Every structure is written in structure tokens, then in C-alpha cells.
Amino acid sequence: MEISDMGKIEATILHTLGTAPGERMKADDLDFYSLLRRQADEGRLFFNQRRAIIFNTEAMGTLRQQLVETLDQELAMGVLLRFGYAQGYKDAETLEASFEWESDTDWLAAGLTLHRLGGVVHVEAQKIDFNRETGDFYMQGVWRNSYEAEEHLRCYGPAEQPICWTLIGYASGYATRFFGRELLALETACMGKGDEHCCWEIRPVTDWGAEAEPYLKALQQVNLAHQVRKAQQQAEEALQHEQLLRTIINSTPDWIFVKDQEHRYRLVNQGYANSLKMSPEAFMGKNDLELGFPEELVKGNPDKGIRGFWTDDRQVMNTGQPLVNPYDPATINGEIHIFHTIKTPLWDKEGKIWGVLAFARDITDIKQAEEANLERTRLNAFIADVGAALTQSGTLREMLQTCTEAITVHLEAAFARIWIFNPVENMLELQASAGIYTHVDGAHARVPVGKFKIGLIAQEREPHLTNDVLNDPRVGDKEWAKREGMVAFAGYPLIVEDRLVGVMAMFARKPLPESIIQTLGSVSNMVALSIDHKQVAEITAKQAIELATAAEVSSAASTILETDKLLWEVADLTKERFNLYHAHIYLLNEIGDRLNLVAGAGDVGQRMVAEGWSIPLHREHSIVAQAARTGQGIIVNDVLKHPDFLPNPLLPNTRSEMAVPMTIGEVVLGVLDVQSDQINYFTEADIFTKTILASQIASAVQNTRLFESVIEAQQEMAVVNEVLQEVSRQLDLEQLLETIYNQIKHIVSVDVFAVGLFDPSVQQINYPLIYDDNVRYEKAPGPVLPGSRTEQVLKTGEPILINRTPQELEDIKLTPESALG
Known part of the structure; x- marks a missing residue:
């Protein structure tokens, strides 16, 4: 365009606005159509004396978006700020040159009017205050319907910072040209970040604080090509860095992930995705519940000691401190795995925590190895304690009690028990009990073989094992089991060379793993062998003592030549030497149909003999009569439960009884009956030693009887001789009979x-x-x-x-x- 043409346009504008050269202009006199001129033949459009073009706001929004995504937000803001600044500065310059303004305020306000007339934004100035002499400037107002805010919301949604960059630049450029000093406009509210309107202020640059620094930096003239290349290089480096980081995090089987404040996944590495057989993309935007993790693992279960994923997430985000969870359970394909998890907070540019970064390593194998090692240590300690108990020098009952205590301590059994087999009565007799039950005299003190779960173990000679006590048909009292929280039972027969020696059993309040079951099986063999050895040793020692005692009693009795005195002495010695509650002796009468009590230990024995205590040989319910009839020793180790026991009020504390026949060859002379105030006192070994003693007593009785018969025969021969001599002297029959009577009275x-x-x-x-x-x-x-x-x-x-x-x-x-x- 030639200069002459521009002069024509300016004259036309002035004419249209109704002002003649030299007349003063007001801001309100500006009119859109008066400022707009079109040269139709050349296809050019002029607005405010400068060529203009028309673009729709969506196109401008797209351009703005491309700048942000291409250059990054900081560079794009600088381009748009300078673009607006240049336009505002030039408009102020043009309006100053084109019109004589009635006042400076009209010239300043004309810029607002021009922006509104151009459809950029509706501007309302709420305060204008300036003084050129002092250099003070302050202007405040509102922008309504900002095209820039609308397009940002359309492309990106609400922003966190003001985004009307061209408007800020325009206001800053226009005000700076008007005032002749560097002024800067800033938004204090912006529709683009969710505010109702855009609010702005214009001040001298020196009046602003740190909030102005990003804008001042962006307004500086830069080499955009260089900045673009630099931005591209940074973007490439960032991409390479991201790819490297992605390669690193995807190369580990550990779980690496990021979650936001709503516990939704924002990043997941390939290792995590592979574990759940999903793609990383399938995690995005979902929380742990939506991925299928159990609720108690996600939200926690204090009763089970489970903290919960979200509890840890929230703690990290609330405190801003990293968190380490060394025992973090999670499910993989329906199985529980244990993770060592580290979570750390993620901060945004404003210093706010927006999420959590987590690193989780599957330590299930390590934990299992540690637990297995602890289990081995515990079981080794258990075996060691049982081994020490089995080699101690105490009694059999003390040995077994220590074993049951070791079971409850090391294997966490609710209670454990050991029974010993009594082959005489085919009975299991409780010897040791530890845990919640320590007594050995209850309902299960004596269990017949084949009865109840313990008796069936002995009969079948097979272990009985269950981790589901409440549904085990062999557990009779299920209400008790439920009340006590019993879960598992393990019972083992104690067998040595196909001989049953007892049963060992335990109840537990948690399932028994295979390691404990196998260990109990091994320990049961150790216990069985020790019981057998202990019994043999005790029997041998007891037999030695009792045989010596029997020899002592026999030796003492051999010096006594009177039957009655012999039997009383034997009864007292037997009670004393064998540490018995009572001992007495029955002799078969001459007819052989009744057993007469002839001697008993102590005052009780004397009273019983004085009362003429006797038992018919064929009485059905009599241990003594049964021993005499069968010629075999009889043991009853719990007389209160035996039908053949005849209670005696003079012996109220009798609990065990043994009757042994006194025989010579196959001839029964009587019965030696001994009693104890302890249940289960007598054994087969006692029958052996007492049978020897009884035979020796029988021999002693026979010897004294023979001696007494010899003495009696000698006395009778002396009487006969005396009677014969008297007969030879006496001729009177009556006198002779009197003499015979008197002689007979001396011997009978x-x-x-x-x-x-x-x-x-x-x-x-x-x-x-x-x-x-x-x-x-x-x-x-x-x-x-x-x-x-x-x-x-x-x-x-x-x-x-x-x-x-x-x-x-x-x-x-x-x-x-x-x-x-």
C-alpha cells in the first residue's frame, strides 16, 4: 500500500467517527464498524488502520494447543505473552497517533474498548489510578468471556494457574506504551482454572513480587528457533530417560507402581502386570478392589494383623514420610504371597502430595525358608528335650510327663497325653498329661482297647490324624471341641517289635503341618522303645528286690516251727518288706471246701482272724477263691470297678489287690492275698515274685505241720505207753477208763x-x-x-x-x- 492510500484510510476513519482534524476523541467514541475497512478488490481487511485477518477461536485454541505440546508450556506461554504484548503496544501507539484524546484516561481506556470491539474479551475497568510525575500506576478490572480461557478448558480442562497469556501480554504492552514505563498485567483469578471470571491488575514491574518472575522471564526476547531446538533436545532426552527408566523398572520382577490420592493406579511395571497376568494398561485408573484383591488385604484386618494396602498408602500421603512394611500379604492367582514393600510420597510442583510410589519384592520363598528353618530349630529342640527326658533317671511316669510337657511347649499343643498298655486287663492306663489338662485320674484314666479314639488307635495299631476335629467321626464330644477351639488331633500307637506298649496323643488349636506329623511319628517310636526299656529295667530291678525280699521272708519263716506263729510272722513281714497296704493268708480247711483266714498283718489282721473270716471255695465273686480254684495268680488293679472284689470295712483304702495260690506241686494249701492303696500297683512281675513267696510259705506250712504231727505222734505214743502200763496195774474197769481219759486230755x-x-x-x-x-x-x-x-x-x-x-x-x-x- 502506498503512503497516499494510508492517508485516505485515516481520513475516512476520522470522518466516520464524526471528528474533524483537531477535534478531541473519547474512548467511548470508538466504533467497531468505523474502525473496520475492507478493500474488496484486493481482498484485504483493515482494523484500526492495520491489516487484519479473521480466525475462529477454535483455530486459535488449536494453535495454542500445538504451541504448548510442541514447545512445552513455559515456551508456549512466552510466545503468546510476547504476541499479545506486541499487539497491545502497537495498538496504543496507533491510537495515540490517530486521535487527539480528550484525556490520558480516554487514550488508556481506548485500549480496553478496542479489545472488546475486536471480540477478544469483554473488559470492565473497575479502577484506574496513575500519576506520570510520581510514576505510580494501578489499574484493576474484570475480563468476561475470555476466548483464551474457553479454548483452554475445551482442550485441557481446568488449569492450576492463570492461562490468559495473550490477554496479559496485550494489557501489559498497551499500558507500557501508554505510561512510558514498564508495566505488567497479571491475573488474580482466571476462568481457565475454574474461577467465575478473569480478574486482573496492572502495576509497575517493580511493584510486583516473586509472582511476576515467570512472566517477566517469558516476555524477554529469545531465539525461538534455539529454544525450539533446545526444547526438542530436552524432549528427546526426556523420552530417552523415560524409555531407560521404563526399561529398568520393567526388567525387574519386583512390583513397581504409582497410585494417586484415590488409590487408583497411574503407573505399573511389567513385573507387577505379569504376576497378575494382565497388561500394565489394564491397571490404569483402577483401584486394588477393582483388580480383585481381597477386601481384608486392601482395607486391613487388625484381628489378623493385616495392615492393608490403603492404610499404608494413606499413612504415607498423610505424613509425607516413607513407610516400610516387611510383611505385606497379597494374593497372586489365589495364593497368598508375602512382600517386603517400601512406599514413598510423590509431590507436585506446588509441594502437594498427589500420590505414592511403591517398590514391592516378593519374599515368600525367603519367608518360607525362614519359617522352615525356625520350624526345624523348634522341632530339633523338641526332639532334644524328649531325648533328654527319655534318658533321665526318674520313674517311668516322670519320664513320660516330661515328654508330654515338651509336646505342649514346642508343638503348641492344647494338651498331650500318654497311656501305657496293661496286657493283663487289655487296658490303656493314663500315665502322663500336660497342657490344659494335667490330671491322670479322670474319665480317660483307663481306656479299654478298642473303645473311643484312643482305644481304637491301640486296637488298629495305626496313627489317627486330623486337622478337622469338628468333622472327625471319632471325636465324640464335638461341643467340647468347639468350645475349646480344638482344630487338630494326632494319636500314635506305641509299638515295639509288634508289641503294643501304649498310645501317645495330642490336641491342638491350629492345623498341624506335615513336618510336625512326621516328627511326632519319629518321637512316638523313641517313646515306645524307652517305655519298653524302662519297664524291663523297672521290672528287673523290682524283681531283684522282691526276690531278695521273698528270700528274706522265707528265711525268717524257716526258723519258725509252729504253723500259727509262722503264718502271723509271714503276713507282717510281707506287708512291711513289700511296702503294701495289707497282707493276709488263707488256708484251705481239711474238707477242702472253705478258705479260712488264719493270719493277717497288724491289728486289722488280728481282728479279721478273731472274727472267723472265711470264704467258700466256690464263691463266684471272690478274687481269693478264684486264685485257689484256678491255681493262678489274680490281679485287680482297680478294685472299685471290679465285680469280684469283696470290700472289707476294716480295709477301706484298698485300690489294688493280688491273690496268689500257695501250692505244693498241684496241691493248693491256701492263698496269699496282698493289697495296695494305689491304683494300677501290681504287674505280671509281681505275680512271679509273689508266687515264689507263696510256694515257699506253702512249703514252710507243710514243714511245720509235719513237725507238729511228729511231735503229736510222739506225745500220743507216750500216752499209749502210759495207758498200757496203767492197764497192767489196774484191775478196776472204771478206774482204768478214768486214767485213759485223763491221759488223752493232755494231747487232745x-x-x-x-x-x-x-x-x-x-x-x-x-x-x-x-x-x-x-x-x-x-x-x-x-x-x-x-x-x-x-x-x-x-x-x-x-x-x-x-x-x-x-x-x-x-x-x-x-x-x-x-x-x-
Whole structure:
């Protein structure tokens, strides 16, 4: 365009605005159509004397977006700020040159009017205050319907900082040209970051603080090509850095991920994605629950000691401090894995925490190895303690008690027990119990083989194992198991060379792993062997002691030649030497149908003998009678539960009893009966030693009886000799009979003595001498009664011997007549 043409345009504008050269102009006089001119033939458009072009705001928004994404936000802001600044500066210059303004304020306000007329934004100046002499300047106002804010919202959504960069640049350039000093406009509110309107202020650069520095830096003239190349280089380096970082984080099997404040994933490495058999992209925007993790792992479960993913996330984001969780459970393909997790906060440019970065390493194998090592250490300690218990010098019961205590301590059993097999009664007898139950005398103190779960283990000779006690058919009292929280049971037969020696069992409140089950199996073999060795040792030691005691008792008895004295001495010695509750001796009567108590230990034994205590040989419920009938030793180790026990009020504390026959060859002379105040006191070994003792007692009794019979025969021969001598001297029959009676009384205890002389001529018996209890009386002659013992003697010429017990004699009311009849 030629200068002459521009002059024509200016004249036309002035004419249109209604002002003539030399007239003063007001800001409100500016009119859009008056400022707009078009040269149709040349296709050119002029606005405010300068060529203009029309673009829609979406195109400007796209250009703006391309600048941001190509140059980065900082460079794009600088371009747009300088673009606006240049336009504002030139407009102020043009308006100054084109019009005579009524006042400086009109010239200043004309810039606002021109921006509004151009459709850029609706401007409202709320305050204008300036003084050219002092250099003070302050202007404040509102922008409504900013095209720049609208386009930013369309492309990006709400921003965090003001974004009307061209408007800020325009206001800064126009005000600077107007005032002649560097002024800077800044937004204090912006519709582009969610505010209702854009609010702005214009001040001298020196009046602003640090908030102005980014804008001042952006307004500086730069080599854009250089900046673009630099930005591209930085972008390439950033891309390379990102690719390197991505390669690094994807090369590790550890989990690396980023979550935002809502626990939604923003970054996930390939290792994490592979573990869940997903792609990293499938994680984006989802939280842990949406990925399928159990709620208690995500939100935590204090009762189980689970902190929870989100609890840790929130702690990191609330405190701003890193967090280390050395035991962080997570599910992979339905299985629990343990992770060592480190979480650290992520900060934005404003210093706010927007998320959390996590590094998680699967340490399941390490934990399992540690737990296995701890388990091995624990089981080795258990085996060592059991081994020490099995080699201790205490009693069998003490040894087994220590074993049960080791089970409860090392294997965390609720309680553990060991029974010993009693082959005599086919019974399992509880010897040791530890844990919540320590007594050995309850309902399970004696368990018959084949009864209940313990008896079935003994009968089947197979372990019984379960980690589901409540559904185990062999657990009878399921209410008890539920109440006590029982979960597992393990019971093992104790077997040595196919011989059952007992049962070992335990209950636990948590499942038993295979390692404990195998260890218990090995320990059960150790316990079985130790029980067998201990029993053999105890039996051997006990037999040695008891055999020595039996020899001592036998030796003491061998010096006694009177049967009664012998038996009393043996009863006392047996009780004392064998540490028994009581001992007494029964002898079979001459008829062989009754066992008479002839001696007993202590005062109790004397009272029982004095009371004439006896037992019929064929009494069904009698241990003593059974021993005499069978010729075998009998043991009852819990008399209160045995039907053949005959209680005696003089022996109220009897709990175990053993009866052993006193035999010579196959002939039973009597029974040695011994009693203990302890349950399960006697064993098969006791039968062996007591049988030897009983045989020695029987021999001693036979010897004393033989000695007594010899003495008695000698005494009788002396009486016979004396009677024969008296017969040779006496001619009087009555005197002779008196002498015989008196001699017989010295060797025999006589209650009734009678002499009858048979007269065959009259078939009568005369009675020259009759004594009844040492009182003589007369009896008239009488006939021989048919079937009487007198008739039998007269016919056979053989004597008759009749033995009766004191009770029988009492029952028949013995008289001279009954004795002779």
C-alpha cells in the first residue's frame, strides 16, 4: 500500500467517527464498524488502520494447543505473552497517533474498548489510578468471556494457574506504551482454572513480587528457533530417560507402581502386570478392589494383623514420610504371597502430595525358608528335650510327663497325653498329661482297647490324624471341641517289635503341618522303645528286690516251727518288706471246701482272724477263691470297678489287690492275698515274685505241720505207753477208763468223751464213763440205733474220723448222744 492510500484510510476513519482534524476523541467514541475497512478488490481487511485477518477461536485454541505440546508450556506461554504484548503496544501507539484524546484516561481506556470491539474479551475497568510525575500506576478490572480461557478448558480442562497469556501480554504492552514505563498485567483469578471470571491488575514491574518472575522471564526476547531446538533436545532426552527408566523398572520382577490420592493406579511395571497376568494398561485408573484383591488385604484386618494396602498408602500421603512394611500379604492367582514393600510420597510442583510410589519384592520363598528353618530349630529342640527326658533317671511316669510337657511347649499343643498298655486287663492306663489338662485320674484314666479314639488307635495299631476335629467321626464330644477351639488331633500307637506298649496323643488349636506329623511319628517310636526299656529295667530291678525280699521272708519263716506263729510272722513281714497296704493268708480247711483266714498283718489282721473270716471255695465273686480254684495268680488293679472284689470295712483304702495260690506241686494249701492303696500297683512281675513267696510259705506250712504231727505222734505214743502200763496195774474197769481219759486230755482238746461197751446177748450198749465239758454223768444202757455210726463201727470193726468246723459243731449242738449216735 502506498503512503497516499494510508492517508485516505485515516481520513475516512476520522470522518466516520464524526471528528474533524483537531477535534478531541473519547474512548467511548470508538466504533467497531468505523474502525473496520475492507478493500474488496484486493481482498484485504483493515482494523484500526492495520491489516487484519479473521480466525475462529477454535483455530486459535488449536494453535495454542500445538504451541504448548510442541514447545512445552513455559515456551508456549512466552510466545503468546510476547504476541499479545506486541499487539497491545502497537495498538496504543496507533491510537495515540490517530486521535487527539480528550484525556490520558480516554487514550488508556481506548485500549480496553478496542479489545472488546475486536471480540477478544469483554473488559470492565473497575479502577484506574496513575500519576506520570510520581510514576505510580494501578489499574484493576474484570475480563468476561475470555476466548483464551474457553479454548483452554475445551482442550485441557481446568488449569492450576492463570492461562490468559495473550490477554496479559496485550494489557501489559498497551499500558507500557501508554505510561512510558514498564508495566505488567497479571491475573488474580482466571476462568481457565475454574474461577467465575478473569480478574486482573496492572502495576509497575517493580511493584510486583516473586509472582511476576515467570512472566517477566517469558516476555524477554529469545531465539525461538534455539529454544525450539533446545526444547526438542530436552524432549528427546526426556523420552530417552523415560524409555531407560521404563526399561529398568520393567526388567525387574519386583512390583513397581504409582497410585494417586484415590488409590487408583497411574503407573505399573511389567513385573507387577505379569504376576497378575494382565497388561500394565489394564491397571490404569483402577483401584486394588477393582483388580480383585481381597477386601481384608486392601482395607486391613487388625484381628489378623493385616495392615492393608490403603492404610499404608494413606499413612504415607498423610505424613509425607516413607513407610516400610516387611510383611505385606497379597494374593497372586489365589495364593497368598508375602512382600517386603517400601512406599514413598510423590509431590507436585506446588509441594502437594498427589500420590505414592511403591517398590514391592516378593519374599515368600525367603519367608518360607525362614519359617522352615525356625520350624526345624523348634522341632530339633523338641526332639532334644524328649531325648533328654527319655534318658533321665526318674520313674517311668516322670519320664513320660516330661515328654508330654515338651509336646505342649514346642508343638503348641492344647494338651498331650500318654497311656501305657496293661496286657493283663487289655487296658490303656493314663500315665502322663500336660497342657490344659494335667490330671491322670479322670474319665480317660483307663481306656479299654478298642473303645473311643484312643482305644481304637491301640486296637488298629495305626496313627489317627486330623486337622478337622469338628468333622472327625471319632471325636465324640464335638461341643467340647468347639468350645475349646480344638482344630487338630494326632494319636500314635506305641509299638515295639509288634508289641503294643501304649498310645501317645495330642490336641491342638491350629492345623498341624506335615513336618510336625512326621516328627511326632519319629518321637512316638523313641517313646515306645524307652517305655519298653524302662519297664524291663523297672521290672528287673523290682524283681531283684522282691526276690531278695521273698528270700528274706522265707528265711525268717524257716526258723519258725509252729504253723500259727509262722503264718502271723509271714503276713507282717510281707506287708512291711513289700511296702503294701495289707497282707493276709488263707488256708484251705481239711474238707477242702472253705478258705479260712488264719493270719493277717497288724491289728486289722488280728481282728479279721478273731472274727472267723472265711470264704467258700466256690464263691463266684471272690478274687481269693478264684486264685485257689484256678491255681493262678489274680490281679485287680482297680478294685472299685471290679465285680469280684469283696470290700472289707476294716480295709477301706484298698485300690489294688493280688491273690496268689500257695501250692505244693498241684496241691493248693491256701492263698496269699496282698493289697495296695494305689491304683494300677501290681504287674505280671509281681505275680512271679509273689508266687515264689507263696510256694515257699506253702512249703514252710507243710514243714511245720509235719513237725507238729511228729511231735503229736510222739506225745500220743507216750500216752499209749502210759495207758498200757496203767492197764497192767489196774484191775478196776472204771478206774482204768478214768486214767485213759485223763491221759488223752493232755494231747487232745476234748469236749466230749464217752466209752460204750456192747453186750451182744441183749444187743445193748452200757456206758461206764461219759464226760461232757469235763463233767461226768451217768447214762442208762440203750439199744444200738440202726444206721448209726455206732452200728457202723460194730459191723466194720473200723474207726470213723469226722472233721467239723467250729461253726458246724455249733450248728448241730454236739452232745454225748449226738457224738455217739
